[in-house]
Structure formats: structure tokens, C-alpha cells
Amino acid sequence: MELSTDERERLARFRQAADQDRFRTAWVLARQILSAHLGVAPESLEFVRRCRTCGETGHGKPALVDGAPWEFSLSHAGGWVLLAVSNVGPVGVDIEAASATFAEIAAMVRGPGEAADDLHRLWVRKEAVLKATGDGLAVPMSSFTISPLTWPADPPLADRLALADLVVPAGYAAAVAVIPDHPAGRLIF
Template identity: 45%
Template sequence: MPRTRIGGVGTCTVWWAAPVAPSGAPGLVGLLDAHERERLARFRREGDAARYLAAHALTRRALGERLDADPAALVFDRTCRCGEQHGKPRLAQGPGFSFTHAGDVVGLAVHDGPVGLDVEQARPLTDLAGMAEHACAPDERVTDTGEFFRLWTRKEALLKSTGEGLSTPMADISIAADGAVRWGGRAVWLLDLSPAPGYPAALAGPGPAPPAVIEADGHALLRP
């Protein structure tokens, strides 16, 4: 890293990093707001807490650097459709962003417009057929877990780019073998990424063509 893909107008930067244990990073914990610290304290498994801290601290430091602002002072609106503060975080004024984490990988995408990023850790599934039925459109098929997780990351990234998340069925989205997306007439772009072996990832957003994408090392942004 960094790696650059040539695309359309604009640039989207994707930072990749690793989880950070809260016990060894009090400075990163100090960047979080009250809502984030309360969520962090709920995690019972160390790995979950480490992924959460890295994703949110990376987001604050990357956005703070871009906006020339104090990372700890950034105020996010998390208003969900139901009115509660558990929706996708947004800045009142600032770039679009999307963070994701799985296993040993944490990612953040920042773009001038809406963007969605997802990464998954490929692993055995006890009910591949059932999961595929949930994720696949009628004209789609997956025959192994590798195909399934690649499909899942693509659709999750698309849904995150619109802010809809899994409130919209994945089966409403159909992705052809060449990557073309059919989703109710929407114009969207979609790119596959591979931050590490065994970790398929995808980046997506609205529009007819993808931007240039820079993949960067986010570990420096997570130094204590």
C-alpha cells in the first residue's frame, strides 16, 4: 500500500488497519464520544471491543485530518428511521464515509459522495444453502463459501452506500457475472477489494462509474 485504481471523477480513499485492544490504547478510547464509549463498554469479548475501537478511532482521525478538525470534537448524527440514535453515523457537514470490520481487518472509506464499504472473513458455513437463499436473487447461484462471501460483501456495500442497510432484502439486488448490478433501475458502481488473504471486500456508491480508489495503510492513524 498505497494502491490506486483508475476510475471516474473524484477520489475515494480506503484505509485498512487492524483491531486495537482498548486496554493498550487509552488515547484512542479518549477520542470517542459518550455514545461510543458506552457501546465499547458493552462488549464482552476482547476481539469485538478491539474491532469497534479501531473502526471508530480510525474514522475520527481520518475525518479530522481531512477536515482539519479535532477528531474528538467531531459530532455524528446517528438518527435511525425509528428516531433512535442507533443508525448509520453521518456528519452534518463533511464527506461521506463508511467503516467495516471482520476478524483481523478494519476498514474505512471516505469519499465526496455516499459510499459503502464491507469486508468479511471467509469461513465455513454450516448452512450455506440457507444463507444463499437469504442473499441471492432468483437468478443468482453460489456453490461454495468463497462465492457466497464475495456476493455478500458486494450487496452489503451497496446497501450501506444508500444508508438502507439490511432493512432492504439482499435478494432485491442482482449482480451479473461481469459485476453489472440490477437493482430497481438504480445507477450504482461496485468494486471488489481484497485487503488480505481470506478477506473479500467491496466498495460501492451511487452513480454510473466508480471514482479513482486509493487503498492506504491506516495503522499510522491508530498510533497511540
């Protein structure tokens, strides 16, 4: 399956062949799954990246052009690729391999009063939330908490957001977050 010009340019930025393989796999998977939901050919899907902070295109969370109501999020680490797809609202997913680095950046991860022994799990939960909101790392992880969820920039968001840990192989942690646009009734992770 052919990648778009933008996807090929981003693919070329990866130095390691394994990283290129994960990136290619993630985008082929996204095209396959999203095209099945939309009933169109995978090659016909168009994506745009728009930054929530500055409004510019070319960077930010990827989204389907003319793909409403479908939203998606991609993450890859080690030999694993995750794709989350939602038709109830924005979605974010993250997978990360365990690393000693998490202990080194604890102050950047922990929010006010947040005492988390498992910084690895806290990181993926916060990253999933930041991907779902579309803010990415433009919002410091230390500015909000997960348990209980607090989001100072938009306090009602905490009542709407659904967050779940995902079962992944040992040595990895993963989470998915969804912000339903309407009462969803039931979310299945």
C-alpha cells in the first residue's frame, strides 16, 4: 500500500529501519481499518495535521479529511503498534517500553499532589489524555492529575473523559483515552 507524500516525508526522518517499519505498519494499519469503517479504498483517505495550539497545518494530531465521525490515534514502541479508533469523540492512545528514564523525569510527569509509584503507567495515561485533547506535549504533564482526573484548563473535561489501561506484553504499558462528544452509553476498550 502506498503512503501519502506527507507520510513518506515523515517516514524518511526515522534513522533506524525498525522505526521506519513501525511507522509504516502504523499508517498502513490506520488506512486499512479506517477505510473499512468508511467504505472507501485505503489509498483514497486523506489526512491533515493541525496544531491545536497555533492552528497551523503540518504538525499536530493527525485527522481524517472528510472522515467524520471517525477519530483515531496511533502509537508505537519496540515491536508494537497500537491504533485506537472512535466514532464517539476524540481518542488518544499511547504505548511505551519500560525505561529508567521515567524515574529521571518524575517532576515533569507528576501533577500537583500526585504520588505515583509507577511513572511508566502514569506517563502512558497522561500521554493518551494529551493525544485525545489534541494538546500533545504543549500542555505539561505536571499541570494535571490522573487519579483523580483534574484538567485545570477545562474542569468539566474530567467528568467526560474515559480512560483505560490496556493489556500489553510485559515490559510495556499502554492506555487509551476517549472524550465522548455526547453520552455514549457504553464505551468498550
